Amino acid sequence: MALKTERIAEQLELFGCIQCGKCTGGCPVARKTVLNIRSMIYHMLVEPELDAVFFKAHQELWDCTCCFTCVERCPKDVRPADLIIELRGQMVESGRIPETIGAALMGVFRQGNPTGIAREDRAAWTNGVNGVNGCGRAKVKVKAAQEGCEVLYFVGCSPAYDPRVQVVTRALVRAFAAAGLDFGTLGTEESCCGNEVRRMGEVGLFEMLVEENGELFRGVGASRLVTTSPHCFNTFKNEYGLDGIEVLHYTQLVAELIEQGQLEFSAPPLPPPAAGGGGGGGGVEKMVTYHDPCFLGKQNHIFDEPRAILKAIPGVKLVEMDRSRERSLCCEGGGGRMWAEGTNLEERLAFQRVHEAAETGAEILAVACPFCLLTLEDAVKVQGLDDRLQVMDIMELVDLALTKHGLGELTDQIPG
Amino acid sequence: MPGVWTMKRTKPSALIIGGGIAGIQAALDIADAGFTAYLVEREPSVGGRMAQLDKTFPTLDCSSCILTPKMVDVGRHPNIELMTYSEVVSIEEAGMETCSTTTNSHTPIPSHSHTPIPSHSHTPIPSHSHTSFRVRVRKKPRYVDLDKCTGCGLCAEACRMKGRVVSHFDEGIAKRSAIYVPFPQAVPLKYTVDPEACLFLTRGKCGKTFLCKDACSAGAIDFEQQEEFVDLDVGAIIVATGFDLIDPRTKPEFGYGIYPEVMTGAEFERLSSASGPTMGKIVVGSGRGTLPNGGEVNGKEPKDVVFIKCVGSRDPHTGVPYCSRVCCMYTAKHAHLVRDKIPDARITVFYMDVRAFGKGYEEFYDRVRHEQVIYRRGEPAEIYRRGDKLVVLAEDTLLGKPIEVEADLVVLATAIVPRADVSEVAELLGLERSPDGFFQEAHPKLRPVDTRMDGVFLAGCCQGPKDIPDTVAQAKAAAASAMGVLAGVGSKE
Numbered sequence: 001m002a003l004k005t006e007r008i009a010e011q012l013e014l015f016g017c018i019q020c021g022k023c024t025g026g027c028p029v030a031r032k033t034v035l036n037i038r039s040m041i042y043h044m045l046v047e048p049e050l051d052a053v054f055f056k057a058h059q060e061l062w063d064c065t066c067c068f069t070c071v072e073r074c075p076k077d078v079r080p081a082d083l084i085i086e087l088r089g090q091m092v093e094s095g096r097i098p099e100t101i102g103a104a105l106m107g108v109f110r111q112g113n114p115t116g117i118a119r120e121d122r123a124a125w126t127n128g129v130n131g132v133n134g135c136g137r138a139k140v141k142v143k144a145a146q147e148g149c150e151v152l153y154f155v156g157c158s159p160a161y162d163p164r165v166q167v168v169t170r171a172l173v174r175a176f177a178a179a180g181l182d183f184g185t186l187g188t189e190e191s192c193c194g195n196e197v198r199r200m201g202e203v204g205l206f207e208m209l210v211e212e213n214g215e216l217f218r219g220v221g222a223s224r225l226v227t228t229s230p231h232c233f234n235t236f237k238n239e240y241g242l243d244g245i246e247v248l249h250y251t252q253l254v255a256e257l258i259e260q261g262q263l264e265f266s267a268p269p270l271p272p273p274a275a276g277g278g279g280g281g282g283g284v285e286k287m288v289t290y291h292d293p294c295f296l297g298k299q300n301h302i303f304d305e306p307r308a309i310l311k312a313i314p315g316v317k318l319v320e321m322d323r324s325r326e327r328s329l330c331c332e333g334g335g336g337r338m339w340a341e342g343t344n345l346e347e348r349l350a351f352q353r354v355h356e357a358a359e360t361g362a363e364i365l366a367v368a369c370p371f372c373l374l375t376l377e378d379a380v381k382v383q384g385l386d387d388r389l390q391v392m393d394i395m396e397l398v399d400l401a402l403t404k405h406g407l408g409e410l411t412d413q414i415p416g
Numbered sequence: 417m418p419g420v421w422t423m424k425r426t427k428p429s430a431l432i433i434g435g436g437i438a439g440i441q442a443a444l445d446i447a448d449a450g451f452t453a454y455l456v457e458r459e460p461s462v463g464g465r466m467a468q469l470d471k472t473f474p475t476l477d478c479s480s481c482i483l484t485p486k487m488v489d490v491g492r493h494p495n496i497e498l499m500t501y502s503e504v505v506s507i508e509e510a511g512m513e514t515c516s517t518t519t520n521s522h523t524p525i526p527s528h529s530h531t532p533i534p535s536h537s538h539t540p541i542p543s544h545s546h547t548s549f550r551v552r553v554r555k556k557p558r559y560v561d562l563d564k565c566t567g568c569g570l571c572a573e574a575c576r577m578k579g580r581v582v583s584h585f586d587e588g589i590a591k592r593s594a595i596y597v598p599f600p601q602a603v604p605l606k607y608t609v610d611p612e613a614c615l616f617l618t619r620g621k622c623g624k625t626f627l628c629k630d631a632c633s634a635g636a637i638d639f640e641q642q643e644e645f646v647d648l649d650v651g652a653i654i655v656a657t658g659f660d661l662i663d664p665r666t667k668p669e670f671g672y673g674i675y676p677e678v679m680t681g682a683e684f685e686r687l688s689s690a691s692g693p694t695m696g697k698i699v700v701g702s703g704r705g706t707l708p709n710g711g712e713v714n715g716k717e718p719k720d721v722v723f724i725k726c727v728g729s730r731d732p733h734t735g736v737p738y739c740s741r742v743c744c745m746y747t748a749k750h751a752h753l754v755r756d757k758i759p760d761a762r763i764t765v766f767y768m769d770v771r772a773f774g775k776g777y778e779e780f781y782d783r784v785r786h787e788q789v790i791y792r793r794g795e796p797a798e799i800y801r802r803g804d805k806l807v808v809l810a811e812d813t814l815l816g817k818p819i820e821v822e823a824d825l826v827v828l829a830t831a832i833v834p835r836a837d838v839s840e841v842a843e844l845l846g847l848e849r850s851p852d853g854f855f856q857e858a859h860p861k862l863r864p865v866d867t868r869m870d871g872v873f874l875a876g877c878c879q880g881p882k883d884i885p886d887t888v889a890q891a892k893a894a895a896a897s898a899m900g901v902l903a904g905v906g907s908k909e
Contacts, residue, residue: 018730018768018769019813020768020794020795020813021793021794021795021810021811021812021813022794022795022796022797022810022811023797023811024811024813024818025794025795025796025797025798025809025810025811025818025819026669026797026798026809027797027818030811030818031818036811036816036817038811038813039816069797073669073733073797074733075726075730075731075732075733075734075795076731076732076733077732077733322800322801323800325668326668326669327668327669327671327798327800
């Protein structure tokens, strides 16, 4: 099978490319593998067709994390990463895909999540909601959105199933409850958002998810939809066409709740915990740096809300890494890379990133994305920085500040 | 408080708005021909952008050396009324009968006409039908009596704000006093009180006594001075309002404003200029003041210098789809200046294309490459810090691989953009703007300095980015066109 390039070049408007190289120059993956999207675009413009040999020779197409740095910076508004997604689509269609990618796609198709864990277990994370540190507050009830609610909370796959990310999910609903928010979830009816499915090239499955999830969302009738993950947020906001529903990432909603005074941190300061790394006072006496997730920062320009939350937490001292905001370094967890290693296993961008975080002197590397949480936490361990640096989601810090429990107690609940 | 009103009745005369090289040249040509030229400049001195430049490409003439004589001529020409620190506030077509638009003087010569046409036939406007303009100019208060000030500078030496006010002329890389001349060759060489920086004008109090007034033996400083309005009747107007440069923060990947070692080409001009704050020494973290982006003063000479072209230009993504036309050549000039002043520097120019289209330009580009300036093809993607160096990240598209180039100094060739107040000026004059935002000429090929408004002409970068030779040529064309109109007005009287 040979792929005619002209149709793709036309469809993606690649003719506007001036081969300036800004895409490949800024591509975080190009620094460690042979992926060269600028050259790939040139192929599309000058080669009449691409054959099976081409695709076999270019396994690095699976290296792209879809961070979209190239799309953000292209002076000519070419969307280089879209070509990668398109070529992956060709590979999906002809079955030339890495085994682990195939398994992830199959998991989404069968169980509504890329890990393939049973759909029935999707709401299991709610079991621990009141068990960790509900002290001093009313019991948190996670309502079924189908009963009607103002805010539909879309949990997402990793936040629902991954034991490490479940901690974040529970922290988020506790904060929602503390703020008196009328929210609900879709429980076991929720399916994968499809953001990574689309980026792995499985367009048909993505369209199915858009249809199913979209129908569910509209059925609930909530005016706002909030997500744990920037990845879900991105596709709902930019690709679902959810007219009339305001799509928010949790950092936007929580920053708003804080600003409006609905979410208040305990004051006066509470006594320090008996043991553990927590400082004195009701807050979090820690130096914190924040890693901008690509799908939240670069792609959707949400830079300030996460920082506003961190600054509002009593005791937090926020320090910035050299590469922050638009220059944040991708953690390599997006675009299907959670399920495919890529062609260079040794050098991980997350390794570099945690060293950059440690250099700031921060004790906590705060994140706002489940994938960043997992990749960076792993990197901290592999790089032997775990005695200096702890990776935490912003919501875990909020949760800490909202309870009188110290850091030690909460970390006990973090599996692994 | 109402100002003083003066009526000017001299005719025929032209108004030139903007005292950069375009306005200066147009005013001189009009004045030399015997007409009156009112040259209105917003800043305290004429000179504009060209006065800020160090050398000019490709001849490496010192910019102020070739400009200053023209500035001086403007200042003392009997037919030029120089109105610095002044702004046009209103313009109305006045006094004349209705102009017939079908028979105006700018109708192109019919293409079928091969025989020389007597000048009468293509200046068909009967003199009585021409429209002239009543222009109101606001002369801002300098708080200094121009007739008394000798330009000695003792006031600036004495000023409490000395060394604390950002110098716009020096692109923020130096600081001055609240009473100032923008640069030593200023015309007129008269001091001006900066109303946004002067302690007395902002807070109503400056210690127990005015240090500037005490220092001025001529008694020129006058805080009672009021703004003044002047009405002018003119037969033609030349718009020469110049350009702005894009804020490099619109390209956050380059870290301007974060790294003091990242500067704009305009800042580099002041750094490299012998009359600039470092007296021409290229140092990072100028010893004479803090960098605009808050950089530390360390005065280190850079050894690795990187130039990045097309910062904002050719970039529909940032709203500047056009080429800024001068950056290729001034970057080549900057690279030459670095080689000249730091012989052992490693100099890299990142480019997408090199556009060296003018007379002597390709030859200059050749010369600079022979001076061991390395041109690498690729538009850099990002700048970040590694230790005490910056790292410029790019793909060398000729190698086909991503590269990192270390730098002590990075110079960004930022895009030329329309003036921030371009829409207000367009409204004031009834001018149209082209899609790029600059003023629209009447015809892109055949009427390049005319506008849709009879009697209003364009010169210089307000019409679009251009270099000094093109600007001067256009200014002379605008002056010639304006004089055609003035000759008509004159013949009527």
